[in-house]
Amino acid sequence: MTNTNNQLTIIVGTQWGDEGKGKITDFFAEKSDYVVRFQGGNNAGHTLVVGDEIYKLHLIPSGVLYPKAISIIGNGVVVDPKVLIEEITELQKRGIEPNLKISERAHVIMPYHIAMDEALSGHQGNLAAGSTKRGIAPVCADKVYRHGIRIGDLLEPELFKEKLTKSYNFNKSIIEKVFNLSFAITLEDIYTEYLEYGKKIAKYITDTEVELFKAFKQDKKILLEGAQGMSLDPDHGMYPHGTSTNNVAGYASVGVGVGFNCTAKVIGITKVYVSRVGNSPFITELPENEAKALRDKGNEYGTTTGRPRRVGWLDLVQVRQAVRVSGITELAIMKLDILAGFPEIKVCVAYDIDGERIEEMPASLTKLRKAKPIYEILPGWPELSEIECNDFVKNNFEALPENMKKYIEFIEQAVGCKASIISLGPKRSQTIIR
Numbered sequence: 515m516t517n518t519n520n521q522l523t524i525i526v527g528t529q530w531g532d533e534g535k536g537k538i539t540d541f542f543a544e545k546s547d548y549v550v551r552f553q554g555g556n557n558a559g560h561t562l563v564v565g566d567e568i569y570k571l572h573l574i575p576s577g578v579l580y581p582k583a584i585s586i587i588g589n590g591v592v593v594d595p596k597v598l599i600e601e602i603t604e605l606q607k608r609g610i611e612p613n614l615k616i617s618e619r620a621h622v623i624m625p626y627h628i629a630m631d632e633a634l635s636g637h638q639g640n641l642a643a644g645s646t647k648r649g650i651a652p653v654c655a656d657k658v659y660r661h662g663i664r665i666g667d668l669l670e671p672e673l674f675k676e677k678l679t680k681s682y683n684f685n686k687s688i689i690e691k692v693f694n695l696s697f698a699i700t701l702e703d704i705y706t707e708y709l710e711y712g713k714k715i716a717k718y719i720t721d722t723e724v725e726l727f728k729a730f731k732q733d734k735k736i737l738l739e740g741a742q743g744m745s746l747d748p749d750h751g752m753y754p755h756g757t758s759t760n761n762v763a764g765y766a767s768v769g770v771g772v773g774f775n776c777t778a779k780v781i782g783i784t785k786v787y788v789s790r791v792g793n794s795p796f797i798t799e800l801p802e803n804e805a806k807a808l809r810d811k812g813n814e815y816g817t818t819t820g821r822p823r824r825v826g827w828l829d830l831v832q833v834r835q836a837v838r839v840s841g842i843t844e845l846a847i848m849k850l851d852i853l854a855g856f857p858e859i860k861v862c863v864a865y866d867i868d869g870e871r872i873e874e875m876p877a878s879l880t881k882l883r884k885a886k887p888i889y890e891i892l893p894g895w896p897e898l899s900e901i902e903c904n905d906f907v908k909n910n911f912e913a914l915p916e917n918m919k920k921y922i923e924f925i926e927q928a929v930g931c932k933a934s935i936i937s938l939g940p941k942r943s944q945t946i947i948r
């Protein structure tokens with residue numbers, strides 16, 4: 515199979531999530547036939563801004579505002595059906611009928627997974643990631659234990675009962691006997707409730723793998739939307755301070771069930787500073803007395819949990835790793851408007867670990883705990899009015915302030931990847947394609 519005419523595009527986060535993947539997915543959805551989520555669950559939160567309208571999505575792909583594109587929730591996503599139904603209803607209330615299909619192979623987050631997430635977070639102490647407590651790690655564990663429940667099972671009452679009994683008893687025992695907590699919801703109640711959810715979403719459930727395969731062979735344009743970001747990947751991120759589904763581009767084939775076997779366009783979404791919700795070493799983190807101004811200006815409060823995000827300077831060791839691991843072919847540089855007005859901007863180009871200069875992300879948590887940022891300092895650019903921003907969008911990259919261009923070129927050089935998309939604001943319209 516070939517990838518003629520950029521038929522296949524994969525969007526990935528290069529940091530700790532919340533880089534602006536939703537905005538860029540929405541931007542490219544207009545020219546896509548399919549927009550597909552391939553991993554994550556409702557731990558993700560994606561904000562789309564179109565004119566004065568703001569949409570917040572957790573599970574439904576960020577292409578949903580263009581109903582011509584079919585939205586697919588792939589097998590690699592873990593689905594809380596209750597949240598999904600709420601999201602569909604919310605969109606319908608706003609006049610958007612999601613053109614949605616859900617893989618029958620996607621795993622289902624059950625109430626005992628959420629209870630288990632709560633219990634685990636207490637247990638992990640210093641090594642916890644600061645989970646969103648949406649049941650992500652426990653549902654992934656059940657999938658690997660091989661007693662998970664899949665979306666398709668909700669449509670087969672007998673099979674569902676058989677599987678639920680096994681999964682329910684296992685999880686209830688651990689919650690009660692290992693963690694000494696109680697889990698009061700009965701198997702019968704869950705069974706009835708989730709069969710009902712199955713009925714509500716039945717019309718969306720299908721074999722999405724075959725449909726996507728056929729679409730790909732017919733040269734349809736497919737946009738694969740990643741959630742989370744590089745450093746949260748369970749294999750390549752700052753393990754164990756990450757999430758439980760892989761978010762690197764290589765996972766896209768697994769998470770949608772099509773062996774594309776072609777060179778994809780891979781867009782690495784990169785915010786000009788870094789934010790982090792949860793626990794882990796954060797090498798470029800700003801001390802709280804300096805962080806608040808940037809957090810407020812950038813509105814860095816979690817879409818999913820409302821938690822204030824930790825913030826810090828751009829870390830190019832992190833982005834360099836993302837470019838390497840995901841095979842990123844181009845970067846989207848986000849939120850340049852938020853750094854406007856800073857006289858000087860720091861960029862971390864390497865880590866100092868025990869006096870040694872390290873340019874590639876270490877695997878060792880001991881090293882990460884000791885790492886100190888090595889910064890280059892670049893001159894800033896002035897605050898931009900909305901009119902100026904619109905003007906830049908019209909006149910493209912060359913019209914941007916000189917120091918902003920130098921900053922972008924510095925990133926390109928440091929990580930060896932071209933920045934083809936420049937974002938100057940949250941709105942769909944505030945986007946420059948170079």
Ligand code: GDP
Pocket residue numbers: 527531532533534535536537558559560561562563742783812813817848849850851852937938939940941
């Ligand atoms: P995602 O998880 O990667 O999809 O990102 P989120 O949607 O959680 O967080 C990114 C936030 O930044 C959202 O509120 C976006 O509306 C906003 N955003 C995206 N691009 C820009 C930009 O260029 N400038 C500004 N000011 N906000 C942006």
Ligand code: IMO
Pocket residue numbers: 527530531532533554557558559560643644645646647648649650651740741742743746755756757758791792793
């Ligand atoms: P989007 O798609 C930011 C973080 C959590 C926690 C760790 C594990 O919006 O970029 P989990 O609930 O998955 O077990 O939590 O991962 N996390 C995110 N942080 N953006 C996200 O998604 C995230 N999804 C998970 O804060 O540190």
Ligand code: MG
Pocket residue numbers: 531532533558559560561817
């Ligand atoms: Mg987000």
